[in-house]
Amino acid sequence: MKWNYFKKRSANVLWGEKSSLSFKNLNYLPRWVILTIDLTIVLISFLLSFAIINRITPNFYHVLTLEQQGLTVGLSYLMFFFIFSTYSGLIRHSTFVDLFKVAVACSSSILLLLIINYLYYFTFHSKIYLVPFLLVDLMVTFTLLFAFRFTVKGFYKLFSTINTESINVLIWGVNDNSIALAEAISISDNAKYNLKGFISSSKRMGRIKIQGKSVFKNDDELFENIAPLKIGGVIIADNTISRKEKNKIVDSLLAKGLKVFNAPKIDELDGSSNVNESIKKIQIEDLLERNPIRLSDDKINEYLRGKTILVTGGAGSIGSEIVRQISNYKPKKILVLDQAESPLYHVEIEVKKAFPEQEYDFLLADVRERHRLESIFQKNDISVVFHAAAYKHVPLIEHNPKEAINVNVLGTTHLANLAVKYEVSKFVMVSTDKAVNPTNVMGASKRCAEMYVQSLQKENHKTTFITTRFGNVLGSNGSVIPFFKKQIEEGGPVTVTHKDIIRFFMTIPEACQLVLQAGTMGKGGEIFVFDMGKPVKIMNLAERMIRLSGFEPNVDIEIKVIGLRPGEKLYEELLTDESTTLPTHHEKIMVATVDSYPYTDIHNNIEDLKQLTLGCNDESIVSKLKEIVPEFKSNNSIFEALDKN
Incomplete structure (x- = not known):
């Protein structure tokens, strides 16, 4: 004492x-x-x-x-x-x-x-x-x-170490990186992690000690052997294991109540990095069974380098990541447009620090205001437009269809028309899988915008219009991942709309990489869809996230089923169905086989839709949207009655 x-x-x-x-x-x-x-x-x-x-x-x-x-x-x-x-x-x-x-x-x-x-x-x-x-x-x-x-x-x-809470850990893997990591932990400024040993799948490692620490064999007796050490977590430092194997390891560790951490490669740390701060709790994004994307950098570089590029929705999760990625290709100038002031300011601070040599122009503007957009096109010789500005929250848009038309449809037509008028080389529109056989206003509004962009391609020969579709993006604003994280932090319950609901997921960087790649492939008028991998059951996702946070599902944190939201599907359409897509030279990108419409027809219909938004009759707006998009059938929505009529 x-x-x-x-x-x-x-x-x-x-x-x-x-x-x-x-x-x-x-x-x-x-x-x-x-x-x-x-x-x-x-x-x-x-x-x-x-x-x-x-x-x-x-x-x-x-x-x-x-x-x-x-x-x-x-x-x-x-x-x-x-x-x-x-x-x-x-x-x-x-x-x-x-x-x-x-x-x-x-x-x-x-x-x-x-x-x-x-x-x-x-x-x-x-x-x-x-x-x-x-x-x-x-x-x-x-x-x-x-x-x-x-x-x-x-x-x-x-x-x-007096005022520092440390956790007893083991390092998973015995290789150069894990040994270097152990050494870095031992000499770090604080004792956040108290290294007790290593875990190896190799039989010959059983009797070896590394830096005075035991090596435990990954077998049926592993958890029994490490029990006396009172281990609180495991740091995965083996970068050679596959995603599938990593998932299996993580699940086994979580089942035993252990925390799981990801370790960086030691050679990726700069001299000022503290290894303890670089070791992070493993995230659900780290467990996606997806292989790395191979990009054709030469082709992307060809249409971005030295050009002036406009990114709409540039303060959003997708738009801001597009800005980060195209900054690597040294364009002449990047115009970042968004109507959200604070998020736009935060993106400005971030990218200017990360790319100090790159020229940016941050534009506070709304895609609904055509005159404001035209002044931007007049002042800048824009070569490429990445159009990511959109309203995307399904239940909210279901109750506000007028705003969906103004932003998702009319905002797109304003930009597309200006791209033709000012002879922009490429116009890449970011769409969604919810535009496939839409069951909600949001998906239907995006499909309507797709139809206009496709039809406009036939009317001009200077601007190449390309549309990209993908599913849910992990970590994007309003997506299920940050929503679940917040609910877990608040002690629950975690709300799932249906026990059988499934979704396709990809990470934000992956989605944006494929958007850039698709921009190199389009000849004009195509709708590119991305390989979304295996569908994820949302109930399983919730359970896994709770365990990753150190809790037991339905013991520490309740999972509550609340029923499908307005306009929500139980199963999203399988975008990579061979009957509805054609392959390209990139294994993760396909071309959707969809009907195209004459420009005059779609233009006149959108003009009628525009006139309807001047009033306040939501049923008239949605009814016209169903006329434009015949496959739009409402689900779990107040507009289902329109389908019967």
Whole structure:
């Protein structure tokens, strides 16, 4: 009890945030201080060594006085301390390499003194130093230098862990990266993770110890063997395992109540990175069974480099990621347009910091305002438009169909018409899988916009119109992932609309990569659909996210089924059905086989729809939308009656 009290009191004085003497605030000892301490140790060692040898034999040579001998010994050590830079490292992070440098410097110093000693002997037939004295001095000096570094390192580690909660962890995988990670954890500034060992699937690793830590075999007895260590989490550092295998590992660990962390590749960290901060709890996005996308960078570079590019909806999750990705291709200028002020400002700060050489123009504007859009096209020689601005929340749009028409349909027509007028080279529209046989106003409005863009392609020969469709995007604004995370943080319940509902998912970067790639492939008028992988059961997703957060589904956090929302489907259409798609040269991108419509017909219908939005009759608007999009059949919606009529 007294020792713990002493540690805490010491921490408050030496480590406390409010203390002017805070040891924590000393980032490192200046080099001259370390060098001074080392030379002081050399002097103390000299006197100790002299006292030891003097007890054995008082017959020292008298070529130099004691003070002169001390001075020459000190100068010898000083020279080799400079040569090997023994004072340049952080003492609290001393490693074997640092100790090796100290040992070599000490040995070199004594070797030099021995050479001088024997050169003098062969010249003047007398020695300057007793050889036993020099050998004792070597041992004493190295021991004290080692003790100094060991003490500082131990003292730092002791006080750095007092107010830090650490978790006992194992590292999954035994390879160069995992071993380097273990070393980085051991020398990190705080002890957030207390490494207890490694887990390996290799039989030959069973009896091996790495850095003094045991290696446990991944077998049926694994959890029984690690039970005495009171493990709280596992860091996955093996980057060679497949997504499928990783999912299996994560599920087994979560079932035992263990936290699971992802570790970066050590060579990807820069010098200023703290490895503890780079180890993150594994996210649901990390467990998607999807292979990395291979992009044709040359072709993307060809139509983006040196061009002026407009991204609408640029402050949204998809639009902002498009901005980030096209910034890598060094366009002349990127125009980022959005009507949401604060999100647009946040994107501006982020991308200007990440791409300081890139020219941007952040435009606060609304796609519903044609005159504002035209002024932007007049002032800029725009070559490519990525149109990601849209209203997308199904239940909300179901109750506000007028706004869906104004933004999703009329906003698209404004931009598309301006793209033709100002001879934009490419117009890439971001659409949705909900436009396939739509059951809600949102999906139908996007399908209507697709139809207009397709029909416009036939009327001009200078602008290439391309449409891209994909499903739900993990982590996007309003998607189920952040929604579930918030519910879990609040203690539940987690709400699922139906126990059997399924959805297709992809990550934001993946979706935007495919949008860029599709832009290279279109000849005009195509609707590209993306390989969304395997469908995910939302109930399973909720259960997994709860376990990833360290809770047990329906024990710690309740899962509540609340029923389908207005306009919501139980099963989204399978976009990659071979009967409705054609392959392309990219294995993850296909072309949807859909009917196209004459420009005059769709143009006149949209003009009628526009006139209806001037009133307040939602049924008239939706009825006209159903006329334009014949496959639009409402589901779980107040507009189902229109289908019967």
